[in-house]
Amino acid sequence: MIERHPMDQLLREDRIPHIWCSGCGLGTSLTAFMSALQDTGISLDNVSVVSGIGCTGRVAGYVKLDSFHTTHGRPIPFAVGLHLANPSLKVVVFSGDGDLIAIGGNHFIHSARRNLDMTIICVNNFNYGMTGGQGGPTTPIGAKTSTTPYGNFEFPFNIPHLAAASGATYVARWTALDARRLRKSIHEALMKRGFSVVEIISPCPTLFGRFNRQGTGLDILNSYREQTVIQHGADPAKVGIEPGGKIIVGKFVDIERPTFLDVVNQGLKGKFGPPVEKPRAEELAIPSVDE
Amino acid sequence: MKEPSTAEKPKFWRKPLDADRLQVPKGKVHIIKERCKGCGFCIEYCPRDVLGLSDEFNSKGYHFPVAVNEDACVSCKLCDLLCPEFAIYSETIEQEEVEKGGK
Ligand code: SF4
Numbered sequence: 383m384i385e386r387h388p389m390d391q392l393l394r395e396d397r398i399p400h401i402w403c404s405g406c407g408l409g410t411s412l413t414a415f416m417s418a419l420q421d422t423g424i425s426l427d428n429v430s431v432v433s434g435i436g437c438t439g440r441v442a443g444y445v446k447l448d449s450f451h452t453t454h455g456r457p458i459p460f461a462v463g464l465h466l467a468n469p470s471l472k473v474v475v476f477s478g479d480g481d482l483i484a485i486g487g488n489h490f491i492h493s494a495r496r497n498l499d500m501t502i503i504c505v506n507n508f509n510y511g512m513t514g515g516q517g518g519p520t521t522p523i524g525a526k527t528s529t530t531p532y533g534n535f536e537f538p539f540n541i542p543h544l545a546a547a548s549g550a551t552y553v554a555r556w557t558a559l560d561a562r563r564l565r566k567s568i569h570e571a572l573m574k575r576g577f578s579v580v581e582i583i584s585p586c587p588t589l590f591g592r593f594n595r596q597g598t599g600l601d602i603l604n605s606y607r608e609q610t611v612i613q614h615g616a617d618p619a620k621v622g623i624e625p626g627g628k629i630i631v632g633k634f635v636d637i638e639r640p641t642f643l644d645v646v647n648q649g650l651k652g653k654f655g656p657p658v659e660k661p662r663a664e665e666l667a668i669p670s671v672d673e
Numbered sequence: 674m675k676e677p678s679t680a681e682k683p684k685f686w687r688k689p690l691d692a693d694r695l696q697v698p699k700g701k702v703h704i705i706k707e708r709c710k711g712c713g714f715c716i717e718y719c720p721r722d723v724l725g726l727s728d729e730f731n732s733k734g735y736h737f738p739v740a741v742n743e744d745a746c747v748s749c750k751l752c753d754l755l756c757p758e759f760a761i762y763s764e765t766i767e768q769e770e771v772e773k774g775g776k
Pocket residue numbers: 401402403405406407408437507511512585586587588589590
């Protein structure tokens with residue numbers, strides 16, 4: 383008998399076990415996303431998951447949903463196309479910091495600026511895992527990577543601040559250890575209208591952890607227990623990650639702002655035929671049996 | 674010295690006022706040992722110390738968890754959520770069934 387897991391119905395089982403290392407936080411992040419998705423009750427036929435390249439980029443290949451594995455840095459442009467061509471879809475971009483913030487950085491800020499209605503889940507492991515642990519735009523100052531053997535000399539991006547300053551309507555950060563809060567936050571982000579961003583701080587014991595002597599994945603999770611501080615509503619400008627400093631987690635931004643399609647519909651009202659309406663997430667939900 | 678596990682640590686919360694009326698759910702944990710990569714997340718973070726590390730290896734060469742204290746599981750499902758490998762999950766045994774002695 384093949385043993386089955388309750389999550390298997392959302393997984394392409396033929397591709398499991400996944401390639402992620404023992405102690406990597408990506409599997410935990412994916413579980414949090416899938417259980418949040420189940421909790422929202424959104425019809426799975428209306429969900430699309432788009433990933434780019436990298437360890438996190440494998441997500442698109444593991445979920446049994448409409449999904450696409452794009453070229454490096456381009457999940458957001460692909461997602462924008464999906465969303466604008468079919469506004470009734472719930473579009474989720476699930477990718478890593480290197481993919482979304484480095485190579486795809488421009489797409490990230492401009493989609494936030496235009497407030498496209500989609501959810502971005504950005505797993506931040508502070509380096510480029512899949513290609514051998516090179517330093518990237520989120521590598522903390524002083525951290526060792528394969529390309530910064532004397533420590534990183536570049537100031538990193540603070541993802542929540544970047545997202546909030548660019549115009550995102552929902553911004554939160556959690557670690558892979560905060561699994562329950564993370565699930566709730568992803569749920570909120572999925573139901574939020576506008577550009578919602580959830581950053582997940584996740585252990586990469588094989589590369590970033592090894593270069594920086596952080597120990598196993600479990601040691602890194604234990605270190606989050608000491609290092610993280612929950613501060614809902616904290617000023618995103620002040621949540622940058624400093625070496626040896628506290629990691630501030632929580633929901634930082636939750637605001638209302640007209641989305642790109644709202645503005646388009648408003649601007650074109652009465653000019654060309656009926657407007658392109660995007661159903662709200664509640665309307666996409668499967669009605670319960672007793673309704 | 675080994676760090677005390679979550680369950681052994683001093684508790685700072687008070688007893689709920691309606692504690693006598695609350696029913697503690699019962700759960701049963703299932704482990705798909707061939708999927709496990711031995712990260713130990715479930716063992717460390719199970720709030721009831723249900724799990725321990727097996728001495729055996731699975732076919733991938735990892736030590737997988739075993740339920741050493743099976744009856745203590747409250748089906749909080751933290752292990753389901755934390756496991757990166759979809760290798761462990763818990764099931765809530767209905768209170769009724771427990772009373773009837775079912776598992
Ligand atoms: S290299 Fe790092 S991020 Fe990639 S699977 Fe391994 S632990 Fe995870």
